[in-house]
Every structure is written in structure tokens, then in C-alpha cells.
Amino acid sequence: xxxxxxxxxxxxxxxxxxxxxxxxxxxxxxxAIAVAGGGFVSLAPNRLVSGRPVALWAAAGIPATxxxxxxxxxxxxxxxxxxxxxxxYAVAALAALLLIAVLLAxxxxxxxxxxxxxxxxxxxxxxxFWIAAAAAALxxxxxxxxxxxxxxxxxxxxxAIAAAIAAMAAGGWFDALSLAREYASHRAVFGxxxxxxxxxxxxxxxxxxxxxxxxxILACRRKRAEGAxxxxxxxxxxxxxxxxxxxxxxxxxxxxxxxxxxxxxGVGGIGAAPAVIALILYxxxxxxxxxxxxxxxxxxxxxxxxxxxxxxxxxxxxxxEVPLALPVLVAGLRIVTVQTIGLAVVAALIGAGGxxxxxxxxxxxxxxxxxxxxxxxxxxxxxVADFLLKAAAAALxx
Amino acid sequence: xxxxxxxxxxxxxxxxxxxxxxxxxxxxLCVLLGPSGCxxxxxxxxxxxxxxxxxxxxxxxxxxxxxxxxAALRRRIGYAIxxxxxxxxxxxxxxIATVPRLLGWKRGRMRDRVTELLEMFRLDPExxxxxxxxxxxxxxxxxxxxxxxxxxxxELLLMDEPFGAIDPIARDSLQGELARIHRETGKTIVFVxxxxxxxxxxxxxxxxxxxxxxxxxxxxxxxxEHPASDFVRDFVGAQGIGLKLLSxxxxxxxMRRGETAEGEKVPLEATLREALAAMTVHHASVLxxxxxxxxxxxxxALTDLVR
Numbered sequence: 027x028x029x030x031x032x033x034x035x036x037x038x039x040x041x042x043x044x045x046x047x048x049x050x051x052x053x054x055x056x057x058a059i060a061v062a063g064g065g066f067v068s069l070a071p072n073r074l075v076s077g078r079p080v081a082l083w084a085a086a087g088i089p090a091t092x093x094x095x096x097x098x099x100x101x102x103x104x105x106x107x108x109x110x111x112x113x114x115y116a117v118a119a120l121a122a123l124l125l126i127a128v129l130l131a132x133x134x135x136x137x138x139x140x141x142x143x144x145x146x147x148x149x150x151x152x153x154x155f156w157i158a159a160a161a162a163a164l165x166x167x168x169x170x171x172x173x174x175x176x177x178x179x180x181x182x183x184x185x186a187i188a189a190a191i192a193a194m195a196a197g198g199w200f201d202a203l204s205l206a207r208e209y210a211s212h213r214a215v216f217g218x219x220x221x222x223x224x225x226x227x228x229x230x231x232x233x234x235x236x237x238x239x240x241x242x243i244l245a246c247r248r249k250r251a252e253g254a255x256x257x258x259x260x261x262x263x264x265x266x267x268x269x270x271x272x273x274x275x276x277x278x279x280x281x282x283x284x285x286x287x288x289x290x291x292g293v294g295g296i297g298a299a300p301a302v303i304a305l306i307l308y309x310x311x312x313x314x315x316x317x318x319x320x321x322x323x324x325x326x327x328x329x330x331x332x333x334x335x336x337x338x339x340x341x342x343x344x345x346x347e348v349p350l351a352l353p354v355l356v357a358g359l360r361i362v363t364v365q366t367i368g369l370a371v372v373a374a375l376i377g378a379g380g381x382x383x384x385x386x387x388x389x390x391x392x393x394x395x396x397x398x399x400x401x402x403x404x405x406x407x408x409x410v411a412d413f414l415l416k417a418a419a420a421a422l423x424x
Numbered sequence: 425x426x427x428x429x430x431x432x433x434x435x436x437x438x439x440x441x442x443x444x445x446x447x448x449x450x451x452x453l454c455v456l457l458g459p460s461g462c463x464x465x466x467x468x469x470x471x472x473x474x475x476x477x478x479x480x481x482x483x484x485x486x487x488x489x490x491x492x493x494x495a496a497l498r499r500r501i502g503y504a505i506x507x508x509x510x511x512x513x514x515x516x517x518x519x520i521a522t523v524p525r526l527l528g529w530k531r532g533r534m535r536d537r538v539t540e541l542l543e544m545f546r547l548d549p550e551x552x553x554x555x556x557x558x559x560x561x562x563x564x565x566x567x568x569x570x571x572x573x574x575x576x577x578x579e580l581l582l583m584d585e586p587f588g589a590i591d592p593i594a595r596d597s598l599q600g601e602l603a604r605i606h607r608e609t610g611k612t613i614v615f616v617x618x619x620x621x622x623x624x625x626x627x628x629x630x631x632x633x634x635x636x637x638x639x640x641x642x643x644x645x646x647x648x649e650h651p652a653s654d655f656v657r658d659f660v661g662a663q664g665i666g667l668k669l670l671s672x673x674x675x676x677x678x679m680r681r682g683e684t685a686e687g688e689k690v691p692l693e694a695t696l697r698e699a700l701a702a703m704t705v706h707h708a709s710v711l712x713x714x715x716x717x718x719x720x721x722x723x724x725a726l727t728d729l730v731r
Binding site for chain 2: 325327328330331332333334335336337338341346349350
């Protein structure tokens with residue numbers, strides 16, 4: 027009775043009761059409160075001093091504020107209708123519109139404020155902006171999640187939002203923002219830093235795969251080796267990244283002194299060499315762990331059947347074990363890539379370059395927007411890598 | 425013909441198979457039967473060298489299994505196991521064609537063979553060839569598992585409790601199909617089970633193993649009527665020896681040809697036990713016996729069962 031009764035009750039409540047998208051409603055409320063609270067942007071006399079908060083209506087004017095409020099209300103209205111797949115898509119679409127509107131408003135606010143301020147004055151994004159933008163972005167994700175949208179749809183939505191933002195940026199809409207002015211003054215090095223960052227990540231993840239996958243295979247095949255391998259890799263993982271970078275300075279500078287040929291290749295106590303070595307060491311554990319997990323997750327009877335039918339050990343490995351372990355391996359690769367993109371920021375401390383240069387440069391000068399110039403692209407890289415590898419894992423799992 | 429010549433296997437100094445000798449004639453369906461831990465699976469796995477024998481030799485048609493490269497040996501021997509061991513990332517078609525592909529068959533020949541095997545197991549080829557194992561029921565998976573073992577037309581088929589993990593109804597129909605396919609193809613089959621009913625239903629010969637040694641080897645009827653030891657008597661006939669005797673004899677042996685009777689027809693090929701069950705259900709002491717076409721060819725009576 028209880029078994030057959032429970033689902034019926036659930037159906038009844040969703041058909042006749044009020045069943046709004048509570049998350050979307052809550053996100054709209056959070057965004058509204060954040061904007062109403064004042065500091066949508068902040069105005070500072072120069073880039074090194076913290077500014078005073080300026081409300082949206084004071085900076086961008088009443089019409090822009092009203093437009094944002096209207097979109098927010100429309101989103102809340104849609105979220106309150108009965109749950110259907112179309113509603114989830116509508117929530118996602120309106121939230122995407124709201125996100126773009128928040129960005130437009132920020133550009134307008136910055137332009138209007140800067141127009142009436144001295145040339146050295148800076149307009150930065152404030153808490154109100156960040157919370158409203160984050161709430162809108164989360165509402166997009168939640169809507170897509172509820173609509174059970176496929177990877178392709180998610181990609182299209184993400185690409186559309188990114189294209190809109192890129193168009194606004196290219197059209198100079200954000201030029202008055204402090205972040206854009208930091209970009210403008212670092213334009214010459216930004217591209218180099220970005221490619222350097224990607225190179226650091228690729229240069230660490232690829233060797234980590236080449237070393238970590240065989241280690242994982244070894245750990246899975248020889249139970250005695252497993253303990254030793256994971257003991258060492260776990261220990262490495264517990265060393266804080268700055269400490270590990272520091273630890274590598276001594277042996278590597280000694281090596282550079284002892285072998286000038288290596289030094290000429292760029293190996294030294296500081297720079298890319300210790301950074302890449304440390305990043306590889308950190309990446310080994312997830313790679314080896316997931317390789318071992320993927321392989322030992324294969325039912326032994328499958329391997330027994332393969333052997334019994336006359337597959338050679340090599341055929342069993344390539345035709346049966348590798349394809350069956352691959353989804354787990356790619357999941358590990360995703361963790362490793364996202365982790366390395368983040369850790370590579372810290373590598374700037376020992377002169378490895380990359381986006382971390384902006385982060386630490388900004389921290390040193392107390393220039394928040396320069397920190398953001400390093401942090402935002404890092405987050406974006408991580409999100410893109412996460413999406414791509416997640417899609418790859420899903421395609422492999424089918 | 426498979427000859428096991430005084431084979432032994434030791435694990436940590438303890439014999440799990442000891443001095444076992446056995447000759448399975450070509451075309452036989454030989455069941456290795458015994459309680460768990462008696463060494464029956466180990467014996468089977470020594471035939472295709474998944475477990476190397478420590479002593480003794482195994483010959484297939486006079487040729488020692490050690491004389492061949494191990495992969496080549498295994499590709500000549502069909503192998504089906506309890507949990508099917510189907511490759512989850514391959515379609516039914518690719519699973520069945522595993523050994524043909526290893527042997528380098530042409531694509532068209534593989535495709536035809538898959539069609540033929542799916543039809544043999546009464547699975548519609550166009551529906552099933554493209555499915556993945558997880559889309560099949562347990563019984564269907566096991567059919568595909570056995571079809572895969574037969575794919576390259578091996579002279580010998582090894583089956584390790586293939587129907588052990590399947591629900592009773594599906595198991596019953598799989599046993600029926602295996603019996604039919606054994607009849608149709610005349611393959612030599614070595615079949616491991618701990619289920620005495622399954623052994624009696626399928627076997628032409630039964631080898632009963634007790635702690636790694638051969639307790640008795642013979643036809644099913646032999647084992648029931650002349651058990652060689654108390655162990656065999658207990659194992660095969662702990663209960664219901666009478667019903668087991670009925671289950672290894674066919675209606676065709678006891679029927680009265682030429683007579684007719686009213687009622688539910690019993691097939692010629694049915695066991696006496698099935699005839700008894702039919703009589704009980706239909707409250708009849710005589711039932712007509714029909715051949716494959718459904719033509720009545722005689723009768724079987726309750727008294728015929730106990731003659």
C-alpha cells in the first residue's frame with residue numbers, strides 16, 4: 027500500500043499544488059537584495075586605493091535599473107509557473123538575458139561614472155555586481171540542469187553567452203571598467219601569460235599521464251607495489267604547493283650549477299623547470315589512482331573470459347581493459363587538469379610566469395583588478411577544460 | 425576425444441586435483457559434478473590451460489594441450505562461464521565474433537556466422553546483433569555467451585556452471601536449448617555443475633569428483649543404480665532417487681506403440697518424470713504419446729513408469 031501510495035501522492039502534489047522553481051526564485055531574490063544593497067560598482071580616486079560603493083541607480087541611472095528589475099521580475103514570474111520542460115528552458119534563457127543585462131549595466135555604470143571623474147579615477151565591480159551576476163549564472167545552470175539539457179545544448183548556451191560578452195568587450199562597452207583598463211595596460215603581456223599558463227598545464231599534465239598511467243597499471247597488477255606507490259604519491263599530495271616549489275629550488279639550482287648544459291636549456295632553481303616538476307608530482311596521484319581504480323573496477327570474469335577465448339595478454343589489455351577503464355581515467359584527467367590550471371597560478375611565485383604573474387603582481391600592488399585579470403581567465407580555463415573533459419567522459423560512457 | 429591422464433594440481437602444497445584420469449569420448453556431453461571445492465572447475469580450467477596442471481597430461485584427439493601455443497589452443501576450444509563474461513563495451517555481434525576476429529575471419533563470414541548463431545539460439549538477428557549486453561535479460565546474455573563460445577565452430581566446448589546464476593525458468597529453457605544444440609552439432613562438451621538435476625538432464629556421462637579425486641565416472645543411470653561409494657550414493661541420491669531415475673529415462677523407452685488414448689499429448693522425447701507430472705496434473709493414468717509432428721504414436725500408462 028505504501029509502495030503504491032507514495033508516488034501517487036507525489037504526482038498529485040505536483041499537478042495541483044503550487045510548485046515553483048524555488049531555486050530560481052531564491053536566486054532572483056538574492057540578486058535583487060544584492061543590487062538594492064548599494065555597492066553595484068565602486069569608485070576610487072586611483073587604482074591603488076579602495077573605492078566607495080556606488081549603487082546601480084546612482085551610477086547607471088533609473089532606466090537601466092528599471093530594465094534589470096523588469097527582467098528579474100519576468101524570471102521570477104516564469105519560475106512560478108507549473109513545472110514543465112519548457113519552463114526550465116525559459117528560466118535558463120531569461121537568466122542568461124539577465125546575466126547579459128547585468129554586464130551591460132556594469133559597463134554603462136562605469137562609463138557614466140568615469141565620465142564625471144578625474145582621469146586617474148577607477149571604477150571597479152562591486153559586491154552587488156558579483157552577487158547578481160553569479161546568481162544569474164547559477165540560474166542558467168540550474169535551468170539547464172532541470173531541463174535535462176544535453177551537452178550540446180549546454181555548449182550552445184555557454185557559447186552564446188560568451189559570444190555576447192565578447193561582442194560587448196570588443197565594442198568597447200567595458201572600456202571604462204578598471205578591469206578593462208588593467209587589461210589595456212597589460213595587453214602586451216596578457217597573451218604571453220595566457221599561452222605560458224596553458225603551456226605550463228599541458229607540459230605538466232601530459233608527462234603526468236605518461237608516468238602516472240604506468241604507475242597505476244603497476245599498482246593494479248602488483249599488490250606489493252601498490253602500497254609503496256600510493257604512500258609516496260599521497261605524501262607528495264600533502265606538501266603545500268608553495269613549500270614544494272621552495273623545496274625544489276635547492277636541488278635544481280645545484281643541478282644547474284653542476285650541469286651547465288641543462289642550465290642553458292632553462293633548468294634552474296627558479297623558472298619553469300621546478301614549476302613543471304612540482305605540478306607533475308601533484309598530478310601523479312589522481313592519474314595513478316584513477317588508472318588503478320579503472321582497471322580494478324573491471325569484473326575479473328570479463329578478463330577470464332577474454333583469456334579463455336584465446337586473447338593474448340596484449341590483446342586483453344588494449345581491447346578489453348583499456349576501453350573499460352577509460353571513462354574512469356578520463357574522469358581522473360579532468361580532476362588533474364582543473365587542479366593543475368589552479369596550481370599553475372602559484373607557480374608564478376618562483377618565476378614560472380603564466381596568469382599567476384597578474385595575481386601576485388596585483389596582490390603586491392594591492393590592485394584588486396589586476397588580481398582579477400589573472401584570476402578570471404584562470405577560472406574560465408578551468409571551466410572550459412572541465413566541460414570538454416566531462417563531455418569526453420560522457421561520450422566514452424555512452 | 426579428451427584424455428585426462430593422471431593430472432594433479434596443488435595450491436600451497438595442498439592437492440585440489442589429485443591423480444585424476446578421465447576419457448571423454450568425442451560427441452559426449454560430460455558433466456563434472458561435485459560439491460563446491462571438489463576441484464571440478466580447476467579440472468575444467470586445466471583443459472584450456474587457464475590453470476596449468478602441475479602433473480600429468482591432457483590430450484585432445486591425441487595431441488597434448490601443452491604442445492600448442494596457449495592462445496592458439498584456446499581459440500580452438502569454446503569457453504562459457506557463469507557470469508557470461510560478455511564484454512560490456514561491445515555489441516552482441518562483436519561479442520559473438522570475438523574468436524572469429526582473433527582468427528582473422530573476413531567480415532562477411534563473421535556476419536553470416538553471427539546471424540546463424542543468433543538464429544540457433546532463437547534470438548532475432550536484426551533485433552539483437554546491435555544491442556549491448558546490459559540491454560539483455562540474464563537468460564539472453566547467457567545465450568549470447570554460449571553462442572560466443574560456439575562462434576568459431578570449436579571441436580570442444582568448456583562450460584563452467586554456465587546456468588548457475590540464472591532464474592529457474594530461464595535456466596530450464598537454456599538447458600533445453602543446450603541439449604538441442606548438442607544433439608544438432610554433436611560437439612564434445614565438458615560441463616561443470618554442482619546441480620545434480622542439471623547433470624541428470626544434460627549429461628551423457630557424469631564424472632563425480634570428491635576432494636580432487638574421481639569418485640565415479642559413468643552414464644547417469646549407472647550412477648543412480650550402481651553408486652560406487654557412499655559418497656556417490658549420498659551425493660546423487662540424498663533424496664528422491666526414484667524421481668531421479670524417472671528423469672533419466674525417456675517416454676520412448678516405455679511407451680506402448682500403436683495404442684491410443686484420450687488426453688494431453690506427451691512428447692516422445694519427454695522424460696518419464698515429465699510424463700508422471702502430466703498424469704498428476706491431468707488426473708489421468710494413461711496419456712497419448714506424440715512424435716515431433718504431434719501425431720499420436722502410442723500411449724504411456726502409470727504402470728509403465730514402475731516396470
